[in-house]
Amino acid sequence: MNHVAERAGVSLKTVSRYVNGETNIAPELGERIAAAIAELGYRRNLAAASIRPGQASRLIGLIISDLANPYYSALAAAAEQEVMAQGYVLVVSSSTDDIARYDHLVSRLVEQRVDGLIIVPPRGGHDRIDSDSLLSPAVFLDRPPLSGGADCVLADNRGGARSAIEALLNGGLRQVAFLSDSLEVFTIRERWLGYLETMACHGVDPVSLPNWTGAHSREEAKAGAIRLLQETEVEAFFTANNRATLGALEAMQETGIQRPIIGFDDFESASLIGGGISVVRQPVEEMGRAAAQMLLAKMTRETSQQQQVVLPTELVLRGSEAR
């Protein structure tokens, strides 16, 4: 509504009165507001707002990229706990990393008058995604919006990758393959940078190394790992998310070729596989909780000071880094 007021050159109060259906507004002002609404694409949201003016839903929406990925489920459960403690209900939806679907979800949730949104933006993203363009207070989680400049809670992806690569290099390994989902994904890109810079610092030219990016599913990661194991001199794996880790482990099981491995993301049975799989653990509970707290604070306070919180990861060595 602030944007509409600015665009139309009228006060916020006038926009509010217009939206709430009051009739004693000069026709010329009404037209300017309507034009601003159309230009900014806020029509449906304001229509929804006009239906239940002033009523809070006590509902918070969380948009993740995949309901079935345990990493996001754990984030959701952590956010839920915080939100519940404050008397709100959390509803979770998935964008399946599809931009059109993401847009649809955001507008549907805003129409439902959620009091706030916690958002994992879809891979690639687009410029329109930032919390100022949303009609609900929003906090970004796991990945920032492309355009930057929004409240967000992230893990230290780059630092986490660095710690994993250091551990492998210190073990005397050189040909460390990076196996991952697409570099379009913010978190994967950051982990890639951490990998590259650490290799370079240790005098290893990363360009000469066997790598495989673009494996979205566990099956694609497995196929990529099998090719790396069979066709290159790969000495170890750094797998950049839980799906890639499981795929690489399956590839080693199937080919019988064992290599040291450290994965990004801890996972449920990491301590039960082989003698234990080493991982970079993200502070999942803290991340979910911090995002919820940041959003709740934003919903109740007048200030709009932006915050970017980056939480440290932890290297959990269980033996697979040297086996």
Place this chain on the structure above:
Amino acid sequence: MNHVAERAGVSLKTVSRYVNGETNIAPELGERIAAAIAELGYRRNLAAASIRPGQASRLIGLIISDLANPYYSALAAAAEQEVMAQGYVLVVSSSTDDIARYDHLVSRLVEQRVDGLIIVPPRGGHDRIDSDSLLSPAVFLDRPPLSGGADCVLADNRGGARSAIEALLNGGLRQVAFLSDSLEVFTIRERWLGYLETMACHGVDPVSLPNWTGAHSREEAKAGAIRLLQETEVEAFFTANNRATLGALEAMQETGIQRPIIGFDDFESASLIGGGISVVRQPVEEMGRAAAQMLLAKMTRETSQQQQVVLPTELVLRGSEAR
């Protein structure tokens, strides 16, 4: 609204007019309708209905018991795929198996005018839970409501347990321990019955056997399994859900005492642990999809014929049943 009309002894149309705020209703009728609404506890729902009469939200709510449990995440992802394909948005919330919270969630989602609900009722449950008492069409998933008589999609829990116990007994094992969450949970109770009847058919008195129920978390299951391993003659484990399976595997790792095991629920890395963990696999995708399809059909059709679908499980033997 049908219930209100019946209780007040007025036509459905009169209730609808009352709810939509029309004033030309005889005061005496209005009072009767108000009393019926109060008696039936529908006040808040009707208040919400009056706000956006006739408007569909294109939103479907899914209530599960735990966002962080991968079994429910997989069910949610399967339901979402079907719901999305029909142009609806799925929002997922968790009751954390708490009845008060479950009640709150149902009423909040109905107030938000979801077009339908897919419900995993909380453990224990209560009589008020059945789809007739809800103002939205509802289908139950994984667990039926206590009162029965509602549309639901279940797995063949009892048959699945039977197939697992048969496999262990055929391997010459007798002292098969049942390790599980609380018997208050419908699915656990069904699996327990399948275990009991199969043991009895094979001449093993189940009452004499070492068992441990009431382990809700993986940590509780681990503690229970350690006691069974150290204090009883347990020869094998039948673990009645994925949490219990992981707990038992941890217990065996920690004590160094290995026993054959079959778990209920397949899980992400079952094939990667040891030589592979044998499981009873639930048809998770089919269950999520079937519940969504049943609900969508119910939302669009006039008939109210109740359906109970029980889908078969699959015994996946990976070697742990005999190791």
